[in-house]
Amino acid sequence: MPEAGSNTVASKIRNDKIPAIRARGLVKHYGNLQAVAGIDLDVSRGTIFAILGPNGAGKTTLMRLLATLTRPDAGAAAVMGYDLRAEPNKVRASIAMTGQFASLDEDLTGRENLVFLARLWGFGRQAARQRADELFAAFELTEARHRQVKDYSGGMRRRLDIAASLIVTPGVLFLDEPTTGLDPSARQRVWRMIRQLAQSGVTVLLTTQYLEEADQLAERIAVIDHGRKIAEGTSRELKAATGSGFLHVTVADPATLDRAAGVLEAQLAAPVQRNPEGARLSVMARTPEAANAALTALVSAGIALEDFAMGSPSLEEVFFALTGGVATQSEDAS
Amino acid sequence: MTEITPATLRHIERPPRPSALSNALTFGWRAVLKFRHVPEQLFDLIMTPLMFTLLFTFVFGGALAGSTRDYLQFFLPGILVQTVAFNAVYSGMGLSTDLRKGLFDRFRSLPIWPLSPFAGLIVGDMLRHLIAGAIILGIGLILGYRPEAGLPGVVAAFLLLLAIGFGIGWVFIVLGLLIRTPTTVMTLGFTVLFPVVFASNIMVQPETMPDWLRAFVDVNPISLMTTAMRGLMAGTSTPGQIALALLAPALLTAILVPVTLCLYRRA
Numbered sequence: 001m002p003e004a005g006s007n008t009v010a011s012k013i014r015n016d017k018i019p020a021i022r023a024r025g026l027v028k029h030y031g032n033l034q035a036v037a038g039i040d041l042d043v044s045r046g047t048i049f050a051i052l053g054p055n056g057a058g059k060t061t062l063m064r065l066l067a068t069l070t071r072p073d074a075g076a077a078a079v080m081g082y083d084l085r086a087e088p089n090k091v092r093a094s095i096a097m098t099g100q101f102a103s104l105d106e107d108l109t110g111r112e113n114l115v116f117l118a119r120l121w122g123f124g125r126q127a128a129r130q131r132a133d134e135l136f137a138a139f140e141l142t143e144a145r146h147r148q149v150k151d152y153s154g155g156m157r158r159r160l161d162i163a164a165s166l167i168v169t170p171g172v173l174f175l176d177e178p179t180t181g182l183d184p185s186a187r188q189r190v191w192r193m194i195r196q197l198a199q200s201g202v203t204v205l206l207t208t209q210y211l212e213e214a215d216q217l218a219e220r221i222a223v224i225d226h227g228r229k230i231a232e233g234t235s236r237e238l239k240a241a242t243g244s245g246f247l248h249v250t251v252a253d254p255a256t257l258d259r260a261a262g263v264l265e266a267q268l269a270a271p272v273q274r275n276p277e278g279a280r281l282s283v284m285a286r287t288p289e290a291a292n293a294a295l296t297a298l299v300s301a302g303i304a305l306e307d308f309a310m311g312s313p314s315l316e317e318v319f320f321a322l323t324g325g326v327a328t329q330s331e332d333a334s
Numbered sequence: 335m336t337e338i339t340p341a342t343l344r345h346i347e348r349p350p351r352p353s354a355l356s357n358a359l360t361f362g363w364r365a366v367l368k369f370r371h372v373p374e375q376l377f378d379l380i381m382t383p384l385m386f387t388l389l390f391t392f393v394f395g396g397a398l399a400g401s402t403r404d405y406l407q408f409f410l411p412g413i414l415v416q417t418v419a420f421n422a423v424y425s426g427m428g429l430s431t432d433l434r435k436g437l438f439d440r441f442r443s444l445p446i447w448p449l450s451p452f453a454g455l456i457v458g459d460m461l462r463h464l465i466a467g468a469i470i471l472g473i474g475l476i477l478g479y480r481p482e483a484g485l486p487g488v489v490a491a492f493l494l495l496l497a498i499g500f501g502i503g504w505v506f507i508v509l510g511l512l513i514r515t516p517t518t519v520m521t522l523g524f525t526v527l528f529p530v531v532f533a534s535n536i537m538v539q540p541e542t543m544p545d546w547l548r549a550f551v552d553v554n555p556i557s558l559m560t561t562a563m564r565g566l567m568a569g570t571s572t573p574g575q576i577a578l579a580l581l582a583p584a585l586l587t588a589i590l591v592p593v594t595l596c597l598y599r600r601a
């Protein structure tokens with residue numbers, strides 16, 4: 001069976017000079033809408049790269065362009081050194097994509113799904129079964145392998161869907177919102193798997209609406225909105241670009257929240273973010289002195305504080321500062 | 335705690351690229367598996383033709399042909415054509431569902447022969463046509479239908495039936511690719527099929543129809559197919575009849591296969 005061994009291959013891939021993805025000016029229209037409006041992207045091999053953006057930002061479209069599922073209207077890109085337009089089949093042979101919605105046959109059992117895909121890749125009957133069983137063991141789905149996929153939980157489906165992308169080790173693994181809709185423990189599980197995949201030398205390009213996810217997993221993050229890339233860097237760089245620090249205050253009486261926001265905005269000349277559940281406000285403060293002055297102003301305005309803290313901005317705040325909008329953080333994102 | 339074991343991390347190279355035939359057979363295998371897991375789908379397939387057979391034979395049969403027995407003898411080959419045409423609608427719906435669920439995105443991002451997913455659909459269709467056709471024929475035999483040409487005639491008729499199903503299948507593959515709502519595929523499919531099936535010689539001889547309608551019925555591909563089916567089962571068919579019956583399926587295949595490929599690759 002044509003399985004080459006182990007770590008040497010992984011490290012060779014990681015050290016190769018050609019980037020895993022290089023895109024220039026990618027554009028995709030749907031009618032009048034520019035779903036992807038001229039995006040450049042460079043992803044180095046063996047890294048995890050996150051595309052972060054709200055619903056409708058163009059994340060899925062960008063990923064579908066790179067996975068040869070959709071043709072770009074303008075621009076060019078190479079994946080693992082192969083041009084999207086000139087050599088789409090070579091691109092397909094070196095990638096795997098796990099879409100936003102599980103791409104499994106619900107009527108078949110989990111094992112039949114994997115054996116089916118392994119046969120399509122060209123594994124013989126026996127080798128296909130063996131590979132399927134290895135993946136089931138690795139993803140802790142062995143007990144469920146003879147059940148129909150329609151009886152799987154959301155987390156199990158996700159894991160099976162990712163396993164289905166690993167039948168042949170891909171050069172680049174595309175994961176479109178890998179944890180959307182999962183409960184926290186299933187999400188942790190998927191995160192761990194993604195990290196371990198990257199350690200083995202697979203380049204992972206993932207999209208997410210969760211700032212925490214990008215922060216936790218990715219070495220580099222591109223923030224996109226309305227089809228455009230509005231920022232890119234490491235999580236640290238993005239935070240640094242937004243400002244030195246953030247002042248977080250929690251008011252004692254939620255009724256004073258609006259007034260407190262007004263005072264902070266006037267004092268610090270920066271937009272104030274509200275987190276109404278906790279009666280909490282966050283605002284960029286250029287210096288500790290400025291923060292101090294703002295707190296004093298709150299006290300003299302008669303607003304009682306329950307808590308305050310100075311911290312570096314969260315990715316959430318970075319996103320807010322970059323887009324002027326509110327990023328999704330809840331579970332109900334579609 | 336979950337740790338990915340070395341099995342996943344082991345670098346697995348791609349095996350040599352499989353042949354187009356191997357890809358197509360793999361998709362066919364999936365179609366067979368689906369039959370094993372969802373045998374209920376047969377119920378949808380045979381209920382309509384079964385109702386038609388029973389209603390037309392016993393309600394209209396005597397009036398239309400003098401006796402229910404004579405009518406069944408006339409009607410059964412045509413109902414087989416109708417069964418195959420209606421079955422094709424269900425396969426278009428299945429395709430539309432697969433597309434919605436993103437299953438085809440995975441197929442499209444695999445380095446496989448681009449027509450192989452459709453080959454699988456067609457294998458599934460052929461199985462459905464054979465099973466549904468056999469059940470309808472079986473019921474016909476119980477009710478008194480007798481194919482004069484015997485077993486060879488029935489085998490030949492079923493081969494023609496598969497060819498018809500193959501050709502009509504592409505219409506619904508194209509519809510399934512174009513329309514992302516399975517129920518719309520069904521509504522549209524039946525809206526097109528009902529007039530074509532009824533304005534044919536399946537249920538009645540066209541002699542009593544007005545001239546304009548008769549002109550259509552005579553050239554309706556469904557009529558041509560039905561005539562050939564009757565001929566094969568009765569042992570009276572001519573090569574000309576069979577050629578006419580195959581004309582529409584051949585044309586549909588020749589035109590719609592490239593359209594299918596084009597639709598599958600674009601987006």
Ligand SMILES: Nc1ncnc2c1ncn2[C@@H]1O[C@H](COP(=O)(O)OP(=O)(O)O)[C@@H](O)[C@H]1O
Binds near residue numbers: 033059
């Ligand atoms: N096939 C399509 N036809 C028309 N519009 C589309 C299509 N796919 C995506 N869009 C539109 O393009 C924009 C970006 O969509 P998408 O890439 O799915 O965003 P995201 O994945 O970031 O939520 C959205 O406004 C969406 O409605």
Ligand SMILES: [Mg+2]
Binds near residue numbers: 059060061100176177
């Ligand atoms: Mg999306």
